[in-house]
Amino acid sequence: xxxxxxxxxxxxxxxxxxxxxxxxxxxxxxxxxxxxxxxxxxxxxxxxxxxxxxxxxxxxxxxxxxxxxxxxxxxxxxxxxxxxxxxxxxxxxxxxxxxxxxxxxxxxxxxxxxxxxxxxxxxxxxxxxxxxxxxxxxxxxxxxxxxxxxxxxxxxxxxxxxxxxxxxxxxxxxxxxxxxxxxxxxxxxxxxxxxxxxxxxxxxxxxxxxxxxxxxxxxxxxxxxxxxxxxxxxxxxxxxxxxxxxxxxxxxxxxxxxxxxxxxxxxxxxxxxxxxxxxxxxx
Amino acid sequence: xxxxxxxxxxxxxxxxxxxxxxxxxxxxxxxxxxxxxxxxxxxxxxxxxxxxxxxxxxxxxxxxxxxxxxxxxxxxxxxxxxxxxxxxxxxxxxxxxxxxxxxxxxxxxxxxxxxxxxxxxxxxxxxxxxxxxxxxxxxxxxxxxxxxxxxxxxxxxxxxxxxxxxxxxxxxxxxxxxxxxxxxxxxxxxxxxxxxxxxxxxxxxxxxxxxxxxxxxx
Numbered sequence: 001x002x003x004x005x006x007x008x009x010x011x012x013x014x015x016x017x018x019x020x021x022x023x024x025x026x027x028x029x030x031x032x033x034x035x036x037x038x039x040x041x042x043x044x045x046x047x048x049x050x051x052x053x054x055x056x057x058x059x060x061x062x063x064x065x066x067x068x069x070x071x072x073x074x075x076x077x078x079x080x081x082x083x084x085x086x087x088x089x090x091x092x093x094x095x096x097x098x099x100x101x102x103x104x105x106x107x108x109x110x111x112x113x114x115x116x117x118x119x120x121x122x123x124x125x126x127x128x129x130x131x132x133x134x135x136x137x138x139x140x141x142x143x144x145x146x147x148x149x150x151x152x153x154x155x156x157x158x159x160x161x162x163x164x165x166x167x168x169x170x171x172x173x174x175x176x177x178x179x180x181x182x183x184x185x186x187x188x189x190x191x192x193x194x195x196x197x198x199x200x201x202x203x204x205x206x207x208x209x210x211x212x213x214x215x216x217x218x219x220x221x222x223x224x225x226x227x228x229x230x231x232x233x234x235x236x237x238x239x240x241x242x243x244x245x246x247x248x249x250x251x252x253x254x255x256x257x258x259x260x261x262x263x264x265x266x267x268x269x270x271x272x273x274x275x276x277x278x279x280x281x282x283x
Numbered sequence: 284x285x286x287x288x289x290x291x292x293x294x295x296x297x298x299x300x301x302x303x304x305x306x307x308x309x310x311x312x313x314x315x316x317x318x319x320x321x322x323x324x325x326x327x328x329x330x331x332x333x334x335x336x337x338x339x340x341x342x343x344x345x346x347x348x349x350x351x352x353x354x355x356x357x358x359x360x361x362x363x364x365x366x367x368x369x370x371x372x373x374x375x376x377x378x379x380x381x382x383x384x385x386x387x388x389x390x391x392x393x394x395x396x397x398x399x400x401x402x403x404x405x406x407x408x409x410x411x412x413x414x415x416x417x418x419x420x421x422x423x424x425x426x427x428x429x430x431x432x433x434x435x436x437x438x439x440x441x442x443x444x445x446x447x448x449x450x451x452x453x454x455x456x457x458x459x460x461x462x463x464x465x466x467x468x469x470x471x472x473x474x475x476x477x478x479x480x481x482x483x484x485x486x487x488x489x490x491x492x493x494x495x496x497x498x499x500x501x
Contacts, residue, residue, distance in 0.1 A: 050500060068354035069354065072354040084340050084346055091290075
């Protein structure tokens, strides 16, 4: 669906060097701290910035050669941009009808009603949460083959987030060939939705893993100095100094469970993995 | 294209109080000056300026980023801006010129002949010339810087025109005689020349605008 192969983009104080792939039927997450390059990667994928090197392919085509018809197959949410807020949902739905052959106007307006979004008021008057809901409903409204969602749940309360994640799950269930690339700073959203995750830091992809593997096989070891000295560290990815000794991230939790039965070993969640990958040191 | 035009008409609709005010001013000045020329030239000019307003709205709040994720290429976006300006400018020109013709016919304020219509066609030409200059400037510099750039460019155009006329006179070419000769050519030739000149100018302006948008990053 989407393939970024050694895509590079340089700014004065930042350089993106990114390779990632979104496969059909997959929900792929892009995680990383603020300023890591998530939005730049999204913009490079969508052709909003000119890259210095590498290749972006969408639907098997060079992204520079995408036609407007191809672009109509992509639903997009950008964190910091949307339709003019001086328009109303009614205006926007008329524009969408004319732009997208697959726009499902009735369904879209029904969903707006379901999420309590007034159709005749200017978007400018909406709360942050209402604007986030509208952006996502628009991306979902035209039977896109792929969604590219940059922080789509930002500003939403827990209940609204869960509703929208359900809609994303339904979207994937409707057609097994569909795909989503999503970024979010809320790891719970990604854990429950994504099939695989990329971690980006300082413009570089530092980890790619399937979510199931990450949750099953990754773990955090809590060891004191002596335990650390006697530890087989071949499967330790990162180390972080703590008051009790070290916190260690491994992608072979079972190995340590079997060989060090007395050691404190915890399951890792996405937040923990991200934190350790970013803040921890390599051995 | 249709979607973008709809969007721009929706945005223009936001200025309805301003539009009503301009129309009232047009009617009042026509009545006071006993001439509809102000109504035609001013309303046509204001109508074409709406294209600049829509560009400002598109640019506002980082709007371009999302706009170009829609099934809209940069070339299509630029094309739509020119089509919008032409539709609005030519549309308002047709309506106001028709009203002016009715006014002149009813009041007898002027003679309805080819000279009369030609003077109105020249208005339209100049307004479109302004569009050809202002659209690429607005696309290049955006809202704030655009205003300053616009004043410099329009001032520069008038200065360049003055220098050219002076220069031609200096080398012995009588510009006024050339213009007189043009207007005595007959309406078909006159319109033909104007049409070709404006097509060339608009074509160059369009090409420059496409290049500007293609180089932009959002």
